[in-house]
Amino acid sequence: MGALPATDTPNAYVVTASIKRAVLDTIVARQAHGVHFTGAAGDAVLSAPSAYLSDLLRDRQYRSAYQHAHAHARLRNTSAAVLLRRAWPASRTGLCAAWRQLAADLRRQPRTWVPQAERPTAWTPLLATADWMSADVRGRLAKALEAAADEAGDTSTHLAPWADRQDLARVGAGTTGLRELARASHGVDIAAPFLDNEVIRACLAVPADQRGAPGRYKPLLGEAFSGTGVVPDFVLSRVTKGGFxxxxxxxxxxxxxxxxxxxxxxxxxxxxxxxxxxxxxxxxxxxxxxxxxxxxxxxxxxxxxxxxxxxxxxxxxxxxxxxxxxx
Known part of the structure; x- marks a missing residue:
């Protein structure tokens, strides 16, 4: 822990520090100092989570919702009906009502764990960490959620824009921690073009159901860079991404x-x-x-x-x- 720089909030890159250091070692081996461009937030602005299905259902675009669900289901080896059942509850409620329901859930016994991907789509998903808390802390969190709901009012009506903002805030905070790690251990600056305000505004101006179209992988990237030579063709032709x-x-x-x-x-x-x-x-x-x-x-x-x-x-x-x- 002493080898890790302190950040102003807990940082997810602490857990993957060895992986990041291996990348930074390669950069420094090629040049003593410099800038490392990261694709952080690329997923958030160039595509969209399937949560936008809830918005299609909310807006009664049932034909589009089924078409998108069918395409997503083929990629996930499941059925359109399963995805639409997961999306339906969030389409029937708003943010504040969802927070009040979460507060009620937290006052009950912790849930039996199932993978997050099998739970209904939610405005604010409760991770397993919520089920690991003591009853007292769960109660305090429930009160905080109710207070936030009372203060906020029903300002958010569609899930996809809300989810986009939360994803970008989370990725931005994480990238700040990565920047501290890179500077402290290697003297390398981190640049995250997808977190640039103008890039975010341009990408999020495209509706989520177009950014997240399952028939094409990150269509905005292809539209912006195809034929320019700026982004390698093998990147533009990908249909998925690697995992760890x-x-x-x-x-x-x-x-x-x-x-x-x-x-x-x-x-x-x-x-x-x-x-x-x-x-x-x-x-x-x-x-x-x-x-x-x-x-x-x-x-x-x-x-x-x-x-x-x-x-x-x-x-x-x-x-x-x-x-x-x-x-």
Whole structure:
């Protein structure tokens, strides 16, 4: 942890620091200093999550909803009916009503874990981390959600624009942490063109059902760069993207004892009631057996635990610069 720079919030790149360092090592080997261009936020602005199906249903565009669901289902080896059933609840409610329902759910017993992709589409999905919290913390989160709903009013009526904003905020915060890691360990600057304000405005001006059209992979990228020579043809012709699932499972299996200790009874998260031991142990046991696992939730928990330990070892404070805040 001492080799990682402290950031102002928990950062997801802490968990994948070794992978990022391998990339940065390659950059430095080719040139002592420089700028590394990252594709962070490319998924958020060049495509769209299938959550836009809820908006098509909300707007009673049933024919388009079925056509898109059918195409997405072929890619996911499922059925259009399954995807439309997942999309339907979010099409019948707004953001604030969804938050109030989440508050009610948090006051009940934690759910039995199923993969997030099998749960209904939601305005604010509850990850497995919500089910790992103590009853007291779940109650406090429920009150916070109700207060936020009372304050916000029903300002958001369509799911896709809301989801786009949340994805960009999350990716932007993560990229800030990656920038700190790259500067501290390698003296390399990180540039994220897809987080440029003008790029975001131009891409999000295209409706989600066109950006997320399942028949073409990131159609905006092809329309913008086909024939220019700026982006290699093999990138433009891709129909999917690589993943790190095998690597992630290998790490979970190899370091399960370390993770059990990190997130166990002596962890900062446990002391705050943000995790409890039994579900963490059960999830790591699933990973060791090669079963489906809440990888995203474990990722966030590890990143937050490391961050809390950093703060305890080297307390820091932050001041908001009016100039930076305005930017």
């Amino acid at each position: 699932n095998a690597l992630s499972y290998g790490g979970l299996i190899r370091y399960a004892p370390v993770l059990r200790d990190l997130l166990g009874p002596s962890s900062r998260l446990a002391a705050a009631g943000l995790v409890t031991e039994a579900p963490i142990t059960g999830m790591l046991r699933r990973a060791a057996a090669g079963q489906p696992t809440a990888q995203g939730a474990l990722h966030l928990a590890v990143a937050t635990e490391v961050w809390m330990r950093q703060m305890a070892a080297a307390p820091a404070w932050w001041e908001v610069s009016p100039r930076v805040a305005a930017a």
